[in-house]
Amino acid sequence: MKAIDVERIRFEFGESWSLAEKWDESRAFLSGIGRLQGEWTDDDTGAPARVGTKAVDIVGVRDDRLYLIEVKDYRGYPIETKKRQPHELPIAIACKVRDTVAGLVGAGRQRAEPWVESCARLLVERKARVHVIAWIADPDLRAAEPIKKREIWQKERSDRLKQRLTWLTPYVTVASPFDGRVGDVTAQSLPGAGQR
Numbered sequence: 001m002k003a004i005d006v007e008r009i010r011f012e013f014g015e016s017w018s019l020a021e022k023w024d025e026s027r028a029f030l031s032g033i034g035r036l037q038g039e040w041t042d043d044d045t046g047a048p049a050r051v052g053t054k055a056v057d058i059v060g061v062r063d064d065r066l067y068l069i070e071v072k073d074y075r076g077y078p079i080e081t082k083k084r085q086p087h088e089l090p091i092a093i094a095c096k097v098r099d100t101v102a103g104l105v106g107a108g109r110q111r112a113e114p115w116v117e118s119c120a121r122l123l124v125e126r127k128a129r130v131h132v133i134a135w136i137a138d139p140d141l142r143a144a145e146p147i148k149k150r151e152i153w154q155k156e157r158s159d160r161l162k163q164r165l166t167w168l169t170p171y172v173t174v175a176s177p178f179d180g181r182v183g184d185v186t187a188q189s190l191p192g193a194g195q196r
Contacts, residue, residue: 001015004020004022005190006057006058006071007057007072007073007137008073008189008191008193008194009071009073009135009137009187009188009189009190010187010188010189011058011177011186011187012187012188013060013184014184014185014186015184016062016063016183016184017060017184017185018062019059019060019061019115019118019119020058020059021058021059021115022057022058023055023056023057023058023103023104024056026116028107028112028116029055029103032106032107032110033053033103033106034053034055034103035053036052036053037051037052038050038051038052053099054095054096054099055096055100055103056068056069056096056097056100057069057070058071059100059119061115061118064122065122065129065130065131066122066123066129067133067182068100068101068130068132069132069134070093070096070097070132070134070135071177072134072135072136072137073137074136074138074139075138075139075193075195076194076195086153086156086160089136089161090160090164091160093132093134094161094164094165097168101123104116104120104123105120105124108120108121129169129171130168131169131172132161132168132169132171132172132173133175134161134172134173134174134175135175135176135182135187136157136174136175136177137176137178138150138176154174158172161174
């Protein structure tokens, strides 16, 4: 069993996971594509624009399937959640997936750790499945918020993310980290989770 903490949530990956690594803190990311940060001048506005590489939180392998996992905990942030979803979050997650794919393939070509090479191999193997998981802990339902309204924007968020990732995979799941929809992984809140 391997435990990984992200956004004050502890994920425990069971024995069926041959790999679970915190990609955005790995040596392969930080010394590789993660160094691609900086500023340039926008040609249209002349203003400086900050550019950089994004990364998913966790990379995992289970049953010879690659999992790219992003975690968001919006409990305690109802206003920010309403503003960012469902429009901004799907593109933000899709860009993290795009940069992670590039980072894994690039690191795999540079003789990185064996786990990175196996992830890169799964990315380029046509028959290997790549899954994108967006584990999103939404704020509690407010008394004035109809459940149907929440279900509508959650479906819209999920559909938009799937649409943004059709270039890579049809296997996209948006779910609460606590609902058990991904096999052999448990999640529990750590102290301070879901609070400002």
